[in-house]
Amino acid sequence: MKPYSHARWHLYREEVIKLDGACCVRCRRGRADGAVLQVHHKAYVSGRLPWEYPYGDCETLCKGCHAAEHGIAMPKTGWSLFGVDDLGSLCGSCELCGTEIRYIYAVGHPSWGAMGVGTDCCDALTATTDAGEHHANLIKEREKKRRFVDSPKWKVTVAGDMAMIRDRILVQISPYEGHYRLKIGNVQGVMKYPTVLDAKIRAFEFIESGDAAKFIAERRSLIRIVQ
Ligand SMILES: [Zn+2]
Ligand SMILES: [Zn+2]
Ligand SMILES: [Zn+2]
Known part of the structure; x- marks a missing residue:
């Protein structure tokens, strides 16, 4: 078992967003306004997992406000994948591009924190094909299951x-x-x-x-x- 639990991050993130009224605490834009919502950690405690913070230590920011908060553009490289979670339907959204997603890949960066993203964004951030391959295997497995059922x-x-x-x-x-x-x-x-x-x-x-x-x-x- 990996030390990181993808599902925990997804749950925690959605909870923070809900507590903040489902919009960016700076500009008040929500997903309906096209804002991509991210969860920002106001401070980091080393060794603590991204979801092991009291809600008050985190806040919902849109992508733009989040970049302004860090004073830097979001790093495009140096991310690592720490888990994937199947939400069961297209009920998630990529924290980078806002696309609706079913499989949420949790990635982390030492100077930014954690993010839940889709397959393509995950591979772009980690500079690997891990998410793409994982997704291809899931589809293969799903087709195999259908063939078995219909055999x-x-x-x-x-x-x-x-x-x-x-x-x-x-x-x-x-x-x-x-x-x-x-x-x-x-x-x-x-x-x-x-x-x-x-x-x-x-x-x-x-x-x-x-x-x-x-x-x-x-x-x-x-x-x-x-x-
Ligand atoms: Zn904002
Ligand atoms: Zn942040
Ligand atoms: Zn994306």
Whole structure:
């Protein structure tokens, strides 16, 4: 686990902005006026994470007022990426260009502080392709998940279950008390899923993460011991 938590910064930042009335405390412009809002730390305490400050030590500034506050233009290089967070929808905004974003990359600079930005701004600031590659992998994973869910390999068994074999692991989904249950490698799970789709998504994640294979191998060795 990394010492930095991206989600914490995103939450903290939005809280400061909310407390300041969702606008820049100098010029009073908000996102609706086209202002890009950033959170400025009035003072730094070394070793403290950007969100470990009392709200009073921070203030909401628009990009322009923020640059004026520091007396310098925002540094264009020397930033490092410390985490990425999936907001689940396009509900975030890049602190550099204002674009609506779903994946928020938290970057930091020793003379400026922390910022949450989009993929392109992140790569420009860090002079790497880390965010772009991370994003490309997310999209690849998402497409793989869709192919799994839609796969023609899903068959309906005589018992009325949906079944398919993925990575040599048998996946079965059966209706149960108005919900659905998953059976992986012939082991019945206890979780109930509201829809077949939810069960398929769980199965995909369980197998893709390698946890399903691990689980089955552990079970097999357990059975050998018992026998
Ligand atoms: Zn301002
Ligand atoms: Zn600042
Ligand atoms: Zn941006």
